[in-house]
Amino acid sequence: MPEALLDDLNPQQRRAVTAGDGQVLVLAGPGSGKTRVLTRRLAYLITERNIPGYGIIAVTFTNRAARVMEERVKDLIPNPLPEYQVDSIWLGTFHAMCARLLRRESNYLPYKSNFVIFDSDDQESLIKRAIRELNIDDKTHRPGAIHASISAAKNDLLLPEDMPVRTYRDEVVKRVYTRYQQMLAANNAVDFDDLLMVATRLLQEQPGVAERYARRFQHVLVDEFQDTNLAQYELLKQLCSYHKNIFVVGDEDQSIYRWRGADYRNVQRFESDFKGCEVILLEQNYRSTQNVLDAARQVIDRNRNRTPKHLFTARGTGGKLVQYTAVDDLAEAAYVVDTITQYLSSGRAKASDFAVMYRTNAQSRLIEEAMMHARLPYRLVGALRFYGRREVKDMIAFLRLVENPSDEVSLLRVIGVPPRGIGEKTITALQSAAFRAGSSMGEVLLDLGRRGEDSPHWAEMGRSAPVLADFGAMLSDWVALREQTSLVNLFDRIINDSGYEKYINDQTEEGNDRWDNIQELRRLAYDYLEKGLTEFLQNLALVSDQDTLPAESDQPSKAQQGAVTLLTLHAAKGLEFNQVFILGLDEGLLPHSRSRDDPEEMAEERRLFYVGMTRAKNQLYLVRSERRSNYGSWEYSEPSRFLADIDENLVISQGKRTSSRRETLFSDMRWSTTGVSTTNYKPQPRKVELPDTKYKPGMRVRSAAWGEGLVLESKVDSDGEETVDVHFESVGFKRVLASLANLVIIQ
DNA sequence: CCACTCATTTTTTTT
DNA sequence: AAATGAGTGG
Numbered sequence: 001m002p003e004a005l006l007d008d009l010n011p012q013q014r015r016a017v018t019a020g021d022g023q024v025l026v027l028a029g030p031g032s033g034k035t036r037v038l039t040r041r042l043a044y045l046i047t048e049r050n051i052p053g054y055g056i057i058a059v060t061f062t063n064r065a066a067r068v069m070e071e072r073v074k075d076l077i078p079n080p081l082p083e084y085q086v087d088s089i090w091l092g093t094f095h096a097m098c099a100r101l102l103r104r105e106s107n108y109l110p111y112k113s114n115f116v117i118f119d120s121d122d123q124e125s126l127i128k129r130a131i132r133e134l135n136i137d138d139k140t141h142r143p144g145a146i147h148a149s150i151s152a153a154k155n156d157l158l159l160p161e162d163m164p165v166r167t168y169r170d171e172v173v174k175r176v177y178t179r180y181q182q183m184l185a186a187n188n189a190v191d192f193d194d195l196l197m198v199a200t201r202l203l204q205e206q207p208g209v210a211e212r213y214a215r216r217f218q219h220v221l222v223d224e225f226q227d228t229n230l231a232q233y234e235l236l237k238q239l240c241s242y243h244k245n246i247f248v249v250g251d252e253d254q255s256i257y258r259w260r261g262a263d264y265r266n267v268q269r270f271e272s273d274f275k276g277c278e279v280i281l282l283e284q285n286y287r288s289t290q291n292v293l294d295a296a297r298q299v300i301d302r303n304r305n306r307t308p309k310h311l312f313t314a315r316g317t318g319g320k321l322v323q324y325t326a327v328d329d330l331a332e333a334a335y336v337v338d339t340i341t342q343y344l345s346s347g348r349a350k351a352s353d354f355a356v357m358y359r360t361n362a363q364s365r366l367i368e369e370a371m372m373h374a375r376l377p378y379r380l381v382g383a384l385r386f387y388g389r390r391e392v393k394d395m396i397a398f399l400r401l402v403e404n405p406s407d408e409v410s411l412l413r414v415i416g417v418p419p420r421g422i423g424e425k426t427i428t429a430l431q432s433a434a435f436r437a438g439s440s441m442g443e444v445l446l447d448l449g450r451r452g453e454d455s456p457h458w459a460e461m462g463r464s465a466p467v468l469a470d471f472g473a474m475l476s477d478w479v480a481l482r483e484q485t486s487l488v489n490l491f492d493r494i495i496n497d498s499g500y501e502k503y504i505n506d507q508t509e510e511g512n513d514r515w516d517n518i519q520e521l522r523r524l525a526y527d528y529l530e531k532g533l534t535e536f537l538q539n540l541a542l543v544s545d546q547d548t549l550p551a552e553s554d555q556p557s558k559a560q561q562g563a564v565t566l567l568t569l570h571a572a573k574g575l576e577f578n579q580v581f582i583l584g585l586d587e588g589l590l591p592h593s594r595s596r597d598d599p600e601e602m603a604e605e606r607r608l609f610y611v612g613m614t615r616a617k618n619q620l621y622l623v624r625s626e627r628r629s630n631y632g633s634w635e636y637s638e639p640s641r642f643l644a645d646i647d648e649n650l651v652i653s654q655g656k657r658t659s660s661r662r663e664t665l666f667s668d669m670r671w672s673t674t675g676v677s678t679t680n681y682k683p684q685p686r687k688v689e690l691p692d693t694k695y696k697p698g699m700r701v702r703s704a705a706w707g708e709g710l711v712l713e714s715k716v717d718s719d720g721e722e723t724v725d726v727h728f729e730s731v732g733f734k735r736v737l738a739s740l741a742n743l744v745i746i747q
Numbered sequence: 748c749c750a751c752t753c754a755t756t757t758t759t760t761t762t
Numbered sequence: 763a764a765a766t767g768a769g770t771g772g
Contacts, residue, residue, distance in 0.1 A: 095762050360759050423748045570760045632763050
């Protein structure tokens, strides 16, 4: 047995890793080595218990977690054993594992095995169409709200016909849900929730299928078990129903997806469903200082209905938490940037040591702007960073249409992109033609494209026929090309044939950005030359926000000292950072106002804060702001109730606790004027002048971001960091760090 | 049919 | 403040 497998584990971890057959529940506090236990357990099963990878399924919630596990397990398995033992494990997210299962078993289902996966935008637009088709008013019944109800039903494994009808709204939801499912089937598409619901119901309703998988999977392992919903829980029970070996790791205190149907009580349900299961508590924390842990515990201990835990660490007391109160949200951002800059210029920390966390994505904008202003490198996890961009979604829609011409959502998205003379009238005509022919718009288009005037649809379409046939011919070419050439060639042909480049790249800065995004997507396609279009599309649909983070093995690039990470509290789960800022500790934001009236929701806000706090290894900053601008007007708030739960001995307070009237007036004058604020943060390195600057006043320089400019002044601080003031022709005055800005001297 | 203007609206978190 | 959606003129 490789010593490394168990050597550096504490007794509880070791007990978990080497547990025998049966059911094991590992309650793992934050930073207690949960991932380590899971990966060692996998390696242990393969090397010591001789379980073939083929007989193991391990589920996670993000692709990133799956990837990290895979890499670490490969490192743990000694060389003589072939890597395929790891590759043959079913290792991935719930959604990816369900998709795999559904594609294999599609003959039992109303889908073809190359079904596409609709993301939330697609879902919403389909629901909207269903609502309109049923002549329901989409003002009183918002598509988003209906969507939420349908999603909740699916997470509870309810088909349309299972929906109880108590109110008029229930009835509306039921009708829309029914129609929506028909439309999905007609599009050969499933949505996120279907992946779980359909897979689970398939196993429940087809005992033969269930048995095949249950026999195959000798061991079932689950990460983040507290975030499972009913569908996922049932799925797991089906999968382990033969061998009855299930190993779950979770922490009730970190359950933060209630709104997605997750139920932390599944942890307790597990104990009662599997009487006599082994329960292992991991309480030693290897991440944070005791001060951070104590503060976090004071916050979480106010929740009821949980297994009490006593986290401890060998890492020492550590520094106190810092609580900062800013006058407004701009000052809040300035405080963060200011603090980080001070660390960086003193050389005591690198950018990747820091994370900035917030409750809502909207909060990221100000921070981003402040970061850019200060020339601090940052990376934004999630949000609309890439896959949500219009141009990316357009390209994906083209590709999906090639994969599956019946995909009406994608068809409607791109049929007029770029504009080609196809408008509402034409689309309606096309729709009814498809309806009459008992096929789909895509099929009609293809027919028009292939047979032209000979097509029975030609006359039907009147004077729209030529444009439709053109588009159909183009689509038909692509469909044929898909078989003959590589994914990247197909990609290029679509761009060329459709004239998409000219359409989005108007040579403005934004146009170039959009084009860059397309190129980035093209680069991603290279990874799927072997695997093909179907898998490319599936992975595009199932990427999560966290997946944009590099796995730990990918070190930050050589030149850069990494970047500050900006992310929501939700996206922060499972990660850790040396120094963590949590922003917006205000009533109404954290806890969020929508949770105010529901104790369960409030408890979840508390857990969310707890998750954020326990990400910090060494230093935790709790930041709030007395007012912030929201929808264009000021919103004032009280300090978050969570702040009051932390013992003041653990905290140093900075910033104005109460601002005097004069300060308020003053800041009004500073911030409320429209236009560019003159008081935006600017880094102020210590003014110890050293003679040798690389850039001298009067030099002309060029920067990648801003073009040409004139150096006004340059100084080097005691750490050898050179700060240059430049007047750029494009954007005017900027103060930049020479090491980051990469200025080229022109003359 | 399309591009532009004006009015209306923003539901926290995400696979 | 910004982004979407409806309505209008070309």
